[in-house]
Structures are given as C-alpha cells and as structure tokens.
Amino acid sequence: MYFHLNSIVKRREKKMNNLQIINQNGQLLVDSREVAAMIEVRHSDLLERIGGYIRYLENGKFRSQDFFISSTYKVDGNNKTYDCYLITRKGCDMVANKMTGEKGVLFTAAYVTQFEEMEKSLSLSGMSKELQAIFMLDQRTQAFESRVSHLENNTTIDYGQQNDLQLLANKTIVEVLGGKGSPAYLDKTIRGEAYSALWRDFKGYFNTNSYRNTLVKDFDKAKEYVSGWRPHGKLLRDIEQANSQMAFS
Template identity: 60%
Template sequence: MHNLTVIHQNGQLLVDSREVAEMIGVRHADLLEKIDGYVKHLLNGKFRSVDYFIESEYQDTTGRTLKRFLLTKKGCDMVANKLTGEKGVWFTATYVAKFEEMESALREPYPNLSPEVKAIFFLDQRTQEIESRVERLEVSKTIDYGQQLELQNLARRKVLESLGGKEGQAYRNSSLRGKVFSAIWRDFKDYFNIESYKNTLVRDLDKAKEYINSWRPQGKLLREIEEANRQMSFS
C-alpha cells in the first residue's frame, strides 16, 4: 500500500502515475483522465504543466505502448489536495517522506563514509565538473582576434589569386573585387553554418584555413573575372 518509488531524471524528482493510482486506490485510466484535466486548467492559466505533470509512455506485459504521467512533488501536491479520507492521508505522508529521502540521498550520497573519504569523493566530483565545463568551453570557443586576422589575410590572398593578380584588369575593377570578397565569405559562412567568420570555432580553424585555400569562384562570378581579364589582353 505504501510503496512509492521516486526517480531522479534530468535533474527532477518524479513518481510514476501507475504507482500513485495504486496507492490512492483508483484505476490508472481514471487518474490519467483527472491529470489531463489538471494539465488543461494549468495551461489555460498560463502555468507550465511540466512543472507538475510530465507526459510519458510505458510498455505493458503484452508489448503495447501506453500513456502515463511522471509527477513532480508539485504534481503530487495537486493530486493529494483533491483526496479525502485515510488513503489521501497515507498518500500525502508517503510521497512527502519519499521525496525527502531522495533529496537527502542526493545531498549526502555516502552517509556512512568517513569525513576524509567524503572529502575525496567531493573533490573528485568537483574535478569532473570542472573538466566537463572546460570541455564544453573548448568545444564552443571561437577564434580570437589574431586568428581572425589570419583568416582575413588568407582570404585577401585568395581573392588576389582568383582575380589574376594585382596587374589584372579584374583586380583593378573595385566592384568585381568586392563581389569576390563577398562571395568567399558568403560561401565560408554557409559551409560552417555561422553568421560571421569571427564566429569560427577554434576546433574548426585548420579546416577553415583549408577551406579558404581551396576556394574558387564559380559560375557567373568566374565568367565575369575571365571576361575582365580577357578584355585587358585585347587592349
């Protein structure tokens, strides 16, 4: 009667609606119907229903996928507030105790260890957290000013090369030169899916250099460059 399992999932403490239904002595289908009503009222009142009830699924013994809810402590409070009599008291006493037990276990995962050993575990946990943060920073870190200049210089050389050198008519055409600069950065941003070359990730820097070095003008732009340089050769 008093069995209730609190699970720790995605940083939340939750209980299964099937266990709740069993504790308060109602059919699971009837409890689901009531919770659907609570969710509707919460949403109408502009409350976040997932702070109370999280819709989920489970498989029964025949392999069917069926609906369930995972209830937060707030969700249990809401269900308990609608109950009267002995079963309501039992449910309230049980879920409050179970949530407190789990919260205590999360705060103090090794209650029987000596203070010295606990300190080692805590230090190891903190080290892992710091390493995880550093790893996330390294993954998301963008290039610094010096690296941005490096890409700019590579792009200038590539534009100069693509236009046929400073002596070429294409390079002397400032409008055409601007088109090539626009094209190389537009293609670069599309390839790396970023809004600016300044947002290039440090881990992508070598790939970015390789991309610029291998870039070539295409299509209409290439024909404009060839036509401009061809006109110089005829003059």
C-alpha cells in the same frame, strides 16, 4: 509592496532548499507535511489527494507502497496520533505531475536535487576512503571538462585570429582573381563581389552572422575553408572573362 513580495520569495526559496529527506532502512522518503508546506496547501488536502492516487494505483494493480507509505505523527503536548504519508521519489513525481506553474517547477527542482544529493551521499558512505577520493576526483575532472567544453562551444575567436582569417581571405582573393596585376583583381566591382561571395559562403558553412563570430573550436577548419575557397557560378565566369581580355591584348 516590493519588500513584502521579496520577503515572500525568500521564504519560499528557503522552504524549497530545506526539504528534508528521510533515510528509512536505505529507502529515501519525504514527509507529506513537508511537501504540503512546500507547495503551500493544507496537509489535510494533500492527504485527500494522495488517498485518491492510492486508490487509482491499487485499482491498476500497482503497489501503492512504492509511492506512498502510511505513517503517523504526534504533536508535542498532545497524545493524539495524526495521519501522514512518507513519500518516495516516485510519489513525489506523481504529486509534482499534477502541479503547474512556479510551485510545481520549484517543488520538482527541490526534491530532485535533494534526492540526488542523498543518493550520492549514501553511495559514497559505502566506499573506502580511497574510492571516495577517486570518485570525488573524477567528479571534479568531469566538472572541469564540462566547463572546458562549454567554453570551446561558446567562445568566439579573438582579434588576432580574426586578423589571421582576414589575411588568408586577402591571399585567397588575390589567387582566385589571377594576381594583383590581373584585370579581374583591378576591377573593383569583381574584387568586391569576390570578397562578398567568400564571406557569404563562409557564414553559410559555419552558420554564423560574421567571420568575427567564428567559434574557437572551428578556427583551424575556418582557416582551411578560407584558403581552399573558390568562386563559382556567374562570379567565376566574370573573372575568366575579365582575365581573358589580357590574353588577347
């Protein structure tokens, strides 16, 4: 059963990837027979469905030719002429809009991809070789910048950068508690609460579950944040109260 289903999937993927776009005097079209085969319906059923679309379009004062163009074809060894439609990209949109599930998604992905590739090819064919080279270089540059941007927006800091933040945090805690010899710093409870408050505020500011998952693009800002952090509320009062004891001792 697995091999049977797997072969069906492969045949469907091949069918989707082999959609042929027709260039008719600069207009890009798809044969309704190919669409029927792709979405796995009888061609006659698709023709009937398209006929309904055309009636609705014409009743609504739309040009049906912008969506579906009547055409014919013959079969080898048979002189009889059969009806078909040449479907524009807008027509494909209309067919796909009525479909749901996997078939609809795959058909949409296939025709959009093929139309875009053909349009790109046509736009390039009208350019000089120099312009084509510039265009291709620009595309590669955009693709490279997109990958760099993706990495910057998804890559987290490494161990060395994590250690840098930890060292900055240690320095900040010493400062805000009044130095390593201060009562507030020597009080393990207050010192622990200060570390907890710093990283809690840090996680809220950078929307992360740990400073270790800070994004590379935010690293410089993260160092500034840790260096500039200051306690507030009850923690600040506890620090001041603890250190005031040294002043009166």
